[in-house]
Amino acid sequence: MSDQPIAQPWSHRGHAVHAVVAAPAQPRGPAVLLVHGFGASTDHWRHNIPALAVSHEVHALDLLGFGRSAKPAELAYGGALWRDQLAAYVAERIGRPTVLVGNSLGGFAALAAGVALGPQAAGVVLLNAAGPFSDEQAPPRGWGAITRQTIGAALLRSPVLQRLLFENLRRPATIRRTLNQVYIDRTNVDDALVEAIRRPSLDPGAFGVFRTVFDIPRGQPLDELFAELACPLLLLWGIRDPWINAAGRRQAFQRHAPASSTTEVVLEAGHCPHDEVPELVNTALLNWLDDLGGSGGDAAGVARAVSAGEPPPAAGLAPVAASDRTAA
Structure with a gap:
């Protein structure tokens, strides 16, 4: 294979799915599957696939309804469809343990698929992931809120x-x-x-x-998915994301993410850090993948900081300072 992406069409439930693959001759560690956000496509990983594929087998696909994938009218679009699409791709096309990496809507789908895949999920990486927590699904209170x-x-x-x-x-x-x-x-x-x-x-x-x-149905709450997740988790934040109140959302993730197997990296970036500051994201992701391989993907491993030469804390979620463009 090549470290440049090559289109390898696939299908799910009889519908065409656009997918690309890139890998070195002898990839190391688990495979990596990249999942775009709402309205985006595999093209949004343009600055990541070549860098990651120098050492790893890298896949990216367009979720049904987006990019170059089919957009059939009869499908019930939502988290369940995309979860099943990702899980089926890992089982049918990759066929070995895989790290699922998702941005925004793709983050929610990647997390749900990581839970569904069980031991076939080597890890999950969330970049400013979408999705509600249980306490955010409560109905509005008061006549004014209900009316609005x-x-x-x-x-x-x-x-x-x-x-x-x-x-x-x-x-x-x-x-x-x-x-x-x-x-x-x-x-x-x-x-x-x-x-x-x-x-x-x-x-x-x-x-x-x-x-x-x-x-679109909201899907299973994030806190329930975190409780069922059995693989290591990397949270990559563009902390200046104006769409999701990243600083406040980060606190919610810290309350619910499994502390014993979660790593956190915080970057001075917006909603799409993988495309805005790709060098920092690629470095953080590759470092985490190397550490994942060294620990055998043990979900019970102690959380580590991913940084340029900084020693990790003893345990817990780990905000880091990977460069002068990283915020603690």
Whole structure:
């Protein structure tokens, strides 16, 4: 194989899935599966696949409904579909223990798949992962909150409003403006990235997938998934993410993530640290993968800091200072 990605089409439930693979002649450690966020695709790992594939077997795929994968109208889009898609890919295409790496929506799918795969999941890496905790699923209280939610939900379910939103969101200028909001360093917000997001929105089924966004089931809460996770976990934070209140969300993850097997890396970046600061993410991920291989992937191992030469603390979640672009 090559350390440059090669397309290797696959199918799930009879629907075409775009997947790419890259690997050295003799890969070490577990395989790695990269999972994009909402509206993105395998293209969003453009700065990560070549670096990771120097030493590891790397796979990336487009979730059904996104990128170059099929967008059939009859599918129930949501966490269960994407969890099953990832688990099936690991079982059918990779066939050995795999580390699942996901950003945003892809993080939720990767975590759910990591739980479903059991011993076939060598580890899970979450980059600003989406998904609710149990206490965030409580219904609104008070007439004001209930009214606002009801009216807002009704408006968002209007086909006319949905079409207007869709047409606006897929305009190149809107895509670029949105990316500029969530990238702190905008160097990599380039024409290639904008086009990688715009192009799939032109597919015939794209609007149908977009409409399901307003009805996608929330899925199993993150705290329940963490309680069932049996493999090591790496939390990679773009701590200046304006979309998810990363600092507050990080505290929630610290309360629920399994402390004995969790590593945490905090970076001065926004919602997509793998594309904004890829060198730092690649270094942190490769260091963690090396340590994973050295410990045999023992989920009961003590959490370590991933950093450039810093010794790890004795235990617990570990915020680190990997460089001058990393925040503790």
